[in-house]
Amino acid sequence: MQIALAPMEGLVDEILRDVLTRVGGIDWCVTEFIRVSERLLPVGSFTRLAPELACGAQTPAGTQLRVQLLGSDPACLADNAALACELGAPVIDLNFGCPAKTVNKSRGGSVLLKEPDLLHDILYAVRKSVPKQIAVTAKMRLGYDSPDGVLDCARALESGGAEQLVVHARTKRDGYKPPAHWEWIARVADTVKVPVYANGEVWCVEDWQRCREVSGVEDLMLGRGLVSRPDLARQIVAARAGEYLAPMPWSEVLGLLQAFWLQVRERLTERSAPGRLKQWLGMLARNYPEAFDLFTRIKRETDFARIDALLGMSGLAMVSQD
Template sequence: MRLILAPMEGVLDHLMRDLLTRLNPFDLCVTEFVRVVDMRLPPRVFHRLCPELHQGCKTPAGTPVRIQLLGQEPDWLAENADQACRLGAEGIDLNFGCPAKTVNKHRGGAALLADSEQLYRIGKAVRAAVPAHLPVSAKIRLGLEQRDSYLENSQALADAGISELAVHARSKKDGYRPPAWWPLVAEIRQRLTIPVIVNGEIWSAEQAAQAQQQSGCADVMLGRGALALPNLAATIKTGGAAMTWPEVIELLQTYSGLEVAGDKGMYYPNRIKQWLNYLKLQYTEARELFAAIRTLTHTDDIRRVLDNMRAEG
């Protein structure tokens, strides 16, 4: 069984990858997407989204990081896959799952699920550009408007030579509304000979086991659930207890130090509120904390609230 930390644009950046891989036995992380249009991007773009390139493409805890590309042009995606690998990437992931309107209107992300031939062309071009010893993976959803193209699309990518496939078990139209259709992933798993990774609506160790059983997949990708319960991967893999709220407060303070010391400190107030919106799904205390900082815009004020809450136990 492998546990993979999903890519989530604007959320699971290198600081959050650092934090969560310290806490959990993740086997792999995938970066936020690098947007590819019509040029070979300069190294600084890859280094900004994947600073781990400077340390063997691993988080400080030693978890491998794979760079994700998003675009629609096979040749330019191949060019940038080559660029990423020359910079030290340990593998490439292709984004065919992002449901964002701003991405889809330019035929990126989930919009390509309507064109299996283009998926094949992209997969084949990128696989040819990446050294044979490095993996090329992809992430898809079950379809665009309906859950109806997953077998055709997954087969096209497998035929193109990708190494493994992650499947978010919903359509683009489904968004993030439950349920996740894990049994449909089983149809993909039965069809393909490459590894298939199940993703979607996994908030607990019990749901992870259900997703594995219903999908037939050994490997699991965690996204929102890993933010709502920060040691979710550890509870799945080792059977440990969920973090207590005092432990979460301590973690939030550690995260605050990383954010403020890093190059994203100016975004800290928004980032901490964003994370609390996920934590509220698992911890009732997070609602009280969110209410206390909701109107605060200065980092020092927010950190003071955290310090006081920790002192109060």
């Protein structure tokens, strides 16, 4: 079994990837999507979203980082994939799952699931452009309006050269509304020969157990469930081995928040940094009442020193600045 950290736009950046992969249980992670339209992107477009490329395409914890591209032009995607490989990308992942309206309107993400032939052409062009030893993978949903064509899409991606598929078990129209239709992942896995990863609505070990039973697949990609429960991957690994791992206590979660905030306050502007902290706190509140209480106290704060104090880390922040 492999467990991957999902590429969540506007949430899982290099800072959160660093903090979450420190916890353990994650085998690989993916960048936020790099939007490819009509040209070869400058190097900065890659290094901005994937600064880990300068460190062997790994997070500081040693977890592999894959580079994800999003677009609809096969030739342009192929050229940019080749450049990403030159910059050190160990795997190229292609996004056919993003449900965002702005992305779909510009012919990217899940809207391409309406065009299986184009999916094939994109995979074929990218696969042909990158070195043989570098895998090309794809992330998809069950379809745009319905799952009726999902098997055709999966076949198109596989025949184009995808060596692995991550299937988010909802359509674009479903968005992120429960339930996730894991039974369709089973159908995809029965249709293709490449490894299939299950994705969607796994918030706890019990969800993973049901997902595995229904989908029949071992490999898993975790998104919001892992962000809201940082040790979820580690708990699943233990459960698969027949062991019980006690949930991470709030004291350890607070330590992760402090490590996260130290980086956020140094790298982001005074205007945007507090929002990143509040965003994660809001998601942690699903499992930790302490996170909700802290969010309530911090939600109107913008002053770094006051946020430091509320996180119990005034001294740590001073040391970091020195």
